[in-house]
Amino acid sequence: MNQIRHGLPLLLALCLLAALWGCDRGPVPSAEAERAAVTTEAPAPELPASDRQLLLDDAPAFPLCEAEGALYLRLRDLPGQAPVLTETPAGQLSLAWEGHRLLLRAGEPEAELSDGSRRTLSAPVLRGRTDWYLPLEGLELLGRGLVYDPAQSAYRCLRLEEGPALLCNGEALGSSLLWGGVPVLEASLLAERSEGSLELRGESLCLTLGGRVLLLRAGSPEAELDGKALSLPVPAWQAETRWYLPSDAAEALGCVLLQGEDRVELWVPTQGPELWFDGSALGPTRSFNGIPCAGLSALARAAGAKLEPQQETLRLKLGKRSLLLRPGSALLETEADTVTLPLPLLPQGEDWLAAVEPLAEALGLPRKDAEALVYSRMEPSETLLWVDGRKCAACGLPEGPLYFDLETLMGPAQALPAEAGGCLYLQAFGRTLGLRPGASGLEVDGKEARLSAPVYAEAEHWYAPVELLSLLGLSELEDPELDQRYYTHIVKNDSLPEGYRVPILMYHAVSDHVWGIPELFVSPSRLEQQLQAIVEGGYTAITFEDLDRIDQIEKPVMLTFDDGYDDNYRELFPLLKQYNLKATVFIIVDDLGKSHKLTKEQVKEMSDSGLVSIQSHTMSHNFLNQMYEAQLIHEHYDSMVALARITGKQPFVMCYPTGKNSYYSRGFTAKYYQYGLCMTGPCYVTGEDPYLIYRYYVPRNTGMETFRSYLEG
Numbered sequence: 001m002n003q004i005r006h007g008l009p010l011l012l013a014l015c016l017l018a019a020l021w022g023c024d025r026g027p028v029p030s031a032e033a034e035r036a037a038v039t040t041e042a043p044a045p046e047l048p049a050s051d052r053q054l055l056l057d058d059a060p061a062f063p064l065c066e067a068e069g070a071l072y073l074r075l076r077d078l079p080g081q082a083p084v085l086t087e088t089p090a091g092q093l094s095l096a097w098e099g100h101r102l103l104l105r106a107g108e109p110e111a112e113l114s115d116g117s118r119r120t121l122s123a124p125v126l127r128g129r130t131d132w133y134l135p136l137e138g139l140e141l142l143g144r145g146l147v148y149d150p151a152q153s154a155y156r157c158l159r160l161e162e163g164p165a166l167l168c169n170g171e172a173l174g175s176s177l178l179w180g181g182v183p184v185l186e187a188s189l190l191a192e193r194s195e196g197s198l199e200l201r202g203e204s205l206c207l208t209l210g211g212r213v214l215l216l217r218a219g220s221p222e223a224e225l226d227g228k229a230l231s232l233p234v235p236a237w238q239a240e241t242r243w244y245l246p247s248d249a250a251e252a253l254g255c256v257l258l259q260g261e262d263r264v265e266l267w268v269p270t271q272g273p274e275l276w277f278d279g280s281a282l283g284p285t286r287s288f289n290g291i292p293c294a295g296l297s298a299l300a301r302a303a304g305a306k307l308e309p310q311q312e313t314l315r316l317k318l319g320k321r322s323l324l325l326r327p328g329s330a331l332l333e334t335e336a337d338t339v340t341l342p343l344p345l346l347p348q349g350e351d352w353l354a355a356v357e358p359l360a361e362a363l364g365l366p367r368k369d370a371e372a373l374v375y376s377r378m379e380p381s382e383t384l385l386w387v388d389g390r391k392c393a394a395c396g397l398p399e400g401p402l403y404f405d406l407e408t409l410m411g412p413a414q415a416l417p418a419e420a421g422g423c424l425y426l427q428a429f430g431r432t433l434g435l436r437p438g439a440s441g442l443e444v445d446g447k448e449a450r451l452s453a454p455v456y457a458e459a460e461h462w463y464a465p466v467e468l469l470s471l472l473g474l475s476e477l478e479d480p481e482l483d484q485r486y487y488t489h490i491v492k493n494d495s496l497p498e499g500y501r502v503p504i505l506m507y508h509a510v511s512d513h514v515w516g517i518p519e520l521f522v523s524p525s526r527l528e529q530q531l532q533a534i535v536e537g538g539y540t541a542i543t544f545e546d547l548d549r550i551d552q553i554e555k556p557v558m559l560t561f562d563d564g565y566d567d568n569y570r571e572l573f574p575l576l577k578q579y580n581l582k583a584t585v586f587i588i589v590d591d592l593g594k595s596h597k598l599t600k601e602q603v604k605e606m607s608d609s610g611l612v613s614i615q616s617h618t619m620s621h622n623f624l625n626q627m628y629e630a631q632l633i634h635e636h637y638d639s640m641v642a643l644a645r646i647t648g649k650q651p652f653v654m655c656y657p658t659g660k661n662s663y664y665s666r667g668f669t670a671k672y673y674q675y676g677l678c679m680t681g682p683c684y685v686t687g688e689d690p691y692l693i694y695r696y697y698v699p700r701n702t703g704m705e706t707f708r709s710y711l712e713g
Contacts, residue, residue: 498687
């Protein structure tokens with residue numbers, strides 16, 4: 001009893017203490033409350049700084065923190081709008097920042113978004129003694145894009161948001177994506193729409209578009225375009241297998257971006273056909289949806305139009321035509337109507353891209369080639385040109401000089417392939433020309449020369465001012481009555497190498513049928529023997545067109561035939577072709593087509609062969625030494641024009657009828673011709689009086705010994 005009495009006070013005290021303790025604790029806490037209590041009472045230490053930094057918007061870089069290999073962002077470091085951090089009674093953290101809200105719990109990797117959905121992070125949220133730490137990837141839950149730039153050892157983070165509707169070449173593709181306020185585009189979209197290509201090179205992406213090469217590195221705003229540095233407003237970034245690049249990179253590759261309030265229009269080009277405008281090569285066009293486009297300024301310059309930029313419009317004037325355009329708009333206003341273009345006027349730096357075909361049509365510029373884009377005001381001229389006997393249609397621009405197609409020279413000329421720079425080298429009449437389209441400067445045998453108007457090139461055709469023919473050494477003869485010009489290779493008497501002996505043989509008719517003065521006839525068989533002697537003796541039968549290279553001919557001889565008998569065509573011409581020898585025939589113009597005389601058609605055929613040089617024997621075959629001025633002009637000039645109309649070549653040698661001439665008549669010969677031939681006399685020596693050239697007469701019964709002595713001069 002005493003023991004119970006002594007221990008009772010102690011037992012009561014213990015029971016009271018237990019009761020008091022139970023009242024303080026309340027009900028048994030849940031596991032979440034226990035974890036919160038533990039976290040609140042035992043916060044983690046502050047996280048150490050990492051060597052990695054974060055570039056967030058335009059704020060200065062700041063270091064990240066690191067724990068167990070994971071990177072963290074201290075929430076109080078968020079720049080711009082201050083984050084709102086609220087701890088709930090349950091120990092959770094409510095983070096509100098720039099319209100986004102997250103519910104986080106220290107020690108757990110989950111985050112709850114404002115819509116109630118949950119996302120799992122790769123590392124838990126941590127709470128220090130005074131700060132909360134969010135795994136770096138959590139920024140993507142706050143509407144940001146995150147990329148790593150190894151060159152800077154830093155992460156770049158920009159605001160990522162949905163933009164207005166995106167159209168690519170007019171096709172709707174959903175909403176655009178804005179990163180840091182800059183439209184970003186998927187690289188595969190550009191490659192697909194532009195017939196380009198994508199290639200991974202290590203950690204870089206190579207995008208090739210329209211021959212241009214763009215090299216991008218994920219996370220870096222620095223890129224390379226065709227080997228040159230290019231700075232972008234935001235970095236390229238990679239999300240799994242997809243690459244995104246800012247619109248500036250696409251524009252650097254030749255794409256066009258039009259930004260409006262409700263849409264972003266991306267125009268991706270492919271390479272279009274070559275474009276020629278009034279003879280100027282503008283290079284390849286840029287094609288959008290198969291519609292070739294070119295720079296408006298370049299088109300205006302090439303077409304000779306005037307471009308007048310106004311406040312929000314552009315006015316293009318060509319002659320009496322005036323067009324009004326608006327950048328970004330597909331409407332084209334003319335004096336009488338409004339036309340809808342297939343594409344809007346697209347910006348290109350300080351210039352604009354315009355659809356070529358409808359614009360050229362509105363300007364009234366005709367298309368010259370159904371396949372190629374060749375536009376020109378070059379129109380046929382009524383003037384007819386003859387280039388060394390070849391007919392050539394002239395052409396020209398309005399109120400411009402006369403042009404001709406260089407293809408006309410392809411007979412006596414050789415065109416060498418155009419170089420990469422567009423220069424065409426042409427060899428003609430012993431000279432080499434170097435021409436460049438759109439340029440008035442050129443090369444003649446390696447020396448610089450200049451034309452009064454530029455050379456034009458349209459697709460495969462090259463056009464040059466007719467004055468180019470003079471640079472080739474061709475002489476011009478105008479025929480105002482027929483509106484024709486003749487350009488002929490003549491050899492001027494003052495340009496000959498001097499002191500070279502050239503025996504000249506004189507014949508008339510070639511026939512066994514003697515119907516006139518017997519001495520004027522030589523039989524075809526005898527003539528053939530003489531031609532054989534020329535060949536066997538190593539002589540070269542030449543014409544006056546060959547005298548400029550007389551120093552290169554070892555044993556020259558000339559065969560001349562007076563009066564223009566028709567047997568020169570029937571008998572002589574076949575022999576010349578058989579032995580490949582040349583001869584000169586002097587024509588009495590008034591006798592053409594008469595009995596026993598050549599026809600115009602026969603004269604033209606012989607001239608075109610290159611074996612027969614057609615020269616003048618006057619109009620009437622009357623004595624020049626007995627004529628006055630008007631008669632001498634008629635005999636010299638009119639015969640020259642008459643023969644040029646037949647052969648397309650200007651005669652430049654006059655044969656005096658029966659050799660009669662005077663000092664007075666030779667003055668007219670010198671005015672119109674380079675050489676004047678007499679009858680019999682000594683051997684011709686270059687450098688002597690070119691208007692008193694004598695010949696060896698070869699009559700009907702000339703023996704071979706005498707003939708060979710003539711050849712020896």
